[in-house]
Amino acid sequence: MIKVDHLTKMVDGNKKEALRGISVQFEPGEMIGVVGPSGSGKSLLLRCLALREKWSAGEYTWEDKMVIRGGGKGSQKYRSQCAYLEQNPSLYPDKTALKNVLIGQAGQTSALRRVTGMVRSDDYMGAMDELEKFGLLDKAHVKAGKLSGGERQRVAICRALVHGANFIAADEPVVGLDPHSAERVLNTLRSLCAEQGKTVVAALPIELAERYCTRIWGLEEGKLKLDVTGRRLTAAEKRSVDLV
Numbered sequence: 699m700i701k702v703d704h705l706t707k708m709v710d711g712n713k714k715e716a717l718r719g720i721s722v723q724f725e726p727g728e729m730i731g732v733v734g735p736s737g738s739g740k741s742l743l744l745r746c747l748a749l750r751e752k753w754s755a756g757e758y759t760w761e762d763k764m765v766i767r768g769g770g771k772g773s774q775k776y777r778s779q780c781a782y783l784e785q786n787p788s789l790y791p792d793k794t795a796l797k798n799v800l801i802g803q804a805g806q807t808s809a810l811r812r813v814t815g816m817v818r819s820d821d822y823m824g825a826m827d828e829l830e831k832f833g834l835l836d837k838a839h840v841k842a843g844k845l846s847g848g849e850r851q852r853v854a855i856c857r858a859l860v861h862g863a864n865f866i867a868a869d870e871p872v873v874g875l876d877p878h879s880a881e882r883v884l885n886t887l888r889s890l891c892a893e894q895g896k897t898v899v900a901a902l903p904i905e906l907a908e909r910y911c912t913r914i915w916g917l918e919e920g921k922l923k924l925d926v927t928g929r930r931l932t933a934a935e936k937r938s939v940d941l942v
């Protein structure tokens with residue numbers, strides 16, 4: 699079980715409480731959609747859960763391990779198990795999809811490895827296996843700058859998995875994608891949860907959260923106002939997070 703206890707995040711030089719005492723529990727294997735109006739705190743919540751942002755206060759526990767106690771950012775040991783997927787994944791455009799998967803995300807890989815591209819042969823096999831699973835084998839040697847938005851997003855997911863992520867926070871991962879590519883990315887994320895027991899928390903438009911997620915969280919002004927199983931939300935539920 700993953701437990702979030704009174705997560706608080708202050709911004710603007712500690713003047714504004716952007717996340718206000720969020721407490722919630724979830725299990726590996728869940729795919730959680732986060733909905734809420736612009737500015738409600740979705741990105742900050744995802745970044746805090748993926749240990750990319752310092753918590754101002756709160757406790758974070760994975761199974762019985764205390765990851766954050768009384769605020770902070772958590773250690774690198776835990777951070778490396780979390781991936782944060784952005785709207786536009788930051789891939790190296792001049793390197794191939796395979797190289798991007800292998801060398802990892804900027805800030806998570808050593809400079810030597812990034813510059814030299816040095817990899818072990820078992821890393822290579824692992825990366826090719828992941829690319830194949832996500833229908834990207836024929837793109838392995840194509841430069842990332844030449845891939846479509848959906849392909850880039852799936853390369854970023856492969857990269858996260860190859861580097862050991864069990865928890866994936868995805869910030870509007872299908873924005874700007876055509877419906878077919880969006881469906882492919884969301885099905886990929888869903889199968890990671892259902893088949894491999896990974897945990898995904900994704901900021902999504904309400905109709906996609908209803909369709910793909912096993913659970914939906916609704917945020918309003920930094921508070922968790924809604925926590926229901928994945929299904930069509932009622933008008934009252936949508937109103938509770940200011941989405942009608």
Ligand SMILES: Nc1ncnc2c1ncn2[C@@H]1O[C@H](COP(=O)(O)OP(=O)(O)OP(=O)(O)O)[C@@H](O)[C@H]1O
Nearest residue numbers: 709710711716734735736737738739740741742743
């Ligand atoms: N680094 C920061 N400095 C100051 N204020 C911030 C910072 N990051 C976020 N905020 C504020 O915190 C609130 C929540 O921001 P956040 O980006 O999490 O919202 P969001 O729900 O993801 O919005 P959107 O749907 O528009 O992306 C907003 O009022 C935002 O202005």
